[in-house]
Amino acid sequence: MASNKPSIPKGTRDFSPEEMAKRNYIFNTIKEVYELYGYQPIETPAMETLQTLMGKYGEEGDKLLFKILNSGDFMGKVKDEELLERQSARLAARFCEKGLRYDLTVPFARYVVMHREELQLPFKRYQIQPVWRADRPQRGRYREFFQCDADVVGSTSLLNEVELVQMIDTVFSRFGIRVQIKLNNRKILAGIAETIGEAEKLTDITVAIDKMEKIGLEKVNEELRNNGLSAEAVNRLQPILTLSGDNESKLKTIESVLASSEIGLKGIEEMRFIFNRLTTNPTDNEVELDLTLARGLNYYTGTIIEVKALDVEMGSITGGGRYDNLTGIFGMPGLSGVGISFGADRIFDVLNTLNLYPTDALRTTQMLFVNFGETETAYCMPLATACRKAGIRTEVFPDAAKMKKQMAYANAKGIAFVGMAGENEIKEGKITLKNMVTGEQTLLDAKQLTDTILQAYATGNA
Helix, strand or coil, X not given: CCCCCCXXXXXXXXXXXXXXXXXXXXXXXXXXHHHHCCCEECXXXXXXXXXXXXXXXXHHHHHCCCEEECCCCCCCCCCHHHHHXXXXXXXXXXXXXXXXXXXXXXXXXXXXXXXXXXXXXXXEEEEEEEEEXXXXXXXXXXXXXXXXXXXXXXXXXXXXXHHHXXXXXXXXXXXXXXXXXXXXXXXXXXXXXXXXXXXXXXXXXHHHHCCHHHHHHHHHHHHHHHCCCCHHHHHHHHHHHCCCCCHHHHHHHHHHHCXXXXXXXXXXXXXXXXXXXXXXXXXXXXXXXXXCCCCCCCCCCCEEEEEEECCCCCCCCEEEEEECCHHHHHCCCCXXXXXXXXXXXXXXXXXXXXXXXXXXXXXXXXXXXXXXXXXXXXXXXXXXXXXXXXXXCEEECCCCCCHHHHHHHHHHCCCCXXXXXXXXXXXXXXXXXXXXXXXXXXXXXXHHHHHHHHHHHHCCCC
C-alpha cells in the first residue's frame, strides 16, 4: 500500500542548500552593516501571549494572527451551550492564550517595556527572525517569512534617520543593487492637508497620492474628488503633486505653499536637516524627497523611508520611519523611535534576477578527497585536516565508490578541486590535485596543496 506523500502547509517553503547559502549571504551582509553602526542583536520567542498581540494591528490584523491551542484539556471548562453557539472568536479566546508573532515591532515594544531598567538609552537593536500571518498565500506573499529590522528607541535626534539612510545605502552598495532611497515626512503631509483646508481628510489624501506612481496624476485627482475634496482643495494640491527639481528646490516650493502651517514647516525643517547631513556625507545611491510617499501613516509620525530597486520591476525592498509612541500600547508613553526593515525575500529575487551573488557566497565545498579504500583514506585524512585548518571547506568521500560516481558528486556540488592519493602518491608523501575548472592535474606536497587552493581562490581561478 503506497504511503501518502508528505507536504508542507500552504504559504510556507523549504529552502535548498543553494537557496540557504544565498539567504545567509543576504542576512550576514545586513547583520554586518547593522553592527557597523552599533546595533546589537536581540531575539524574541516565536510565540507571544495573545494579550500582547491582539488589538495592535487593527481588526484585519487580528484575523491574520495564527493562534496556538492551549495544552492539555483546553475544552474541559467550556460549557456545551458555548460550543453550540459556534462563536469562533469567543471560543478561540477560551482555547488559545498564545499566538505566533505577526511582526517584530510589537514584540520589540514588549521587550523594551519588560527590560526597560536594563536598557541603555538610546537602545539600538536589530532582529532577523521569521514572522507568521494567516494571509491568503499568493505569488510573493507567504504565511511564514523573515523580517530584518533595525530600530533605535529613546532618542529624537534626526542623526538616527541620517544613519539609517547611510545603512541602507551601505547594504545595497555591498549587494551591488542600484536603488533609489525615497524620503518624506508625516508632518509635511499633515501640513498639506491643513493648508488646503482638509485636515480631517489626511488619510484619504495620503492614500490617494500614495498611488501616484501606479495610476498617474489624473486618476489621483479623480480619487481625491470622489473622497469629498473640493475642486479648490484639489487645485491647491497640484504644485505639490507635480513637484520636480532637486531636493532643496522641492523643499523651497513646499515651504512657500505651507507658509501658514506650523506642523508643515516643522516637517520641512526636519527634512532639510537630513538632506544637509547627507550632502556633506554623500551616499552611493540617490536619496530623493518624494511627497507621494505615504506608507504606514497611522503609525509613522515623522520621517518616512522607502527603497526601490532601479534595475528590476519590484515593489518596495526596504521601508521604515519615525514613530513617537512605540511603547504606548503597553502603558509606557513617550518613547520615540525610528527604524527600518529590509525585505529579504524581495532582495533575494532582485539578486537572482540580476545574478549578483558573489561566487563564494554559495559556500560550497572547495576540496574533495577521493576515497580509493581504507589505506588511502587514512593517508588523506590528515591532509583534509590541514586544508580545513587553512580555512578550505573540505570533504573526504565516505565510501570507496567507483571513480565516476565520486567525480559526478564533485561536479554536482560544484567542487573546484579534487585530491587523489593512490599507491604512488603515498610512497612519495604527495597528492595529485585536479582543478575541476581547468582540468589541470598537479603532484603536490601538503604545504603546496593548501597554498595552491588558496591562491586559486584568491585570483579567481577556481
